[in-house]
Amino acid sequence: MNTVIQVAGSLAILIPFVLVQLGRMDAKRRPYLLINLVGSTVLAVDAALGAQWGFLLLEGVWAIVSLVGLLRMWWAIPDSNR
Numbered sequence: 001m002n003t004v005i006q007v008a009g010s011l012a013i014l015i016p017f018v019l020v021q022l023g024r025m026d027a028k029r030r031p032y033l034l035i036n037l038v039g040s041t042v043l044a045v046d047a048a049l050g051a052q053w054g055f056l057l058l059e060g061v062w063a064i065v066s067l068v069g070l071l072r073m074w075w076a077i078p079d080s081n082r
Contacts, residue, residue: 005046006043008042009038009039009040009043009046010039010043012035012036012038012039012042013035013036013040013043013062015035016032016036020032030070030073033066033070033073034070036062036066037067037070040063040066044060047060
């Protein structure tokens with residue numbers, strides 16, 4: 001079961017990433033950020049349970065960045081890079 005969870009979490013990150021690279025999805029839109037948040041959170045929890053600290057750092061930061069992007073959209077905080 002653990003492997004299924006890891007593969008599902010990884011696909012939730014990789015598929016949107018590939019779609020962005022192909023120009024089929026926008027990385028600054030809610031669907032991309034939400035799917036990344038779900039996938040990275042799943043992988044971060046799995047890493048924490050397995051005491052894989054480097055992987056937890058990677059996925060935890062990925063989840064936080066995705067969450068911040070979603071919150072910025074929710075609260076309509078302007079992006080200083082635009």
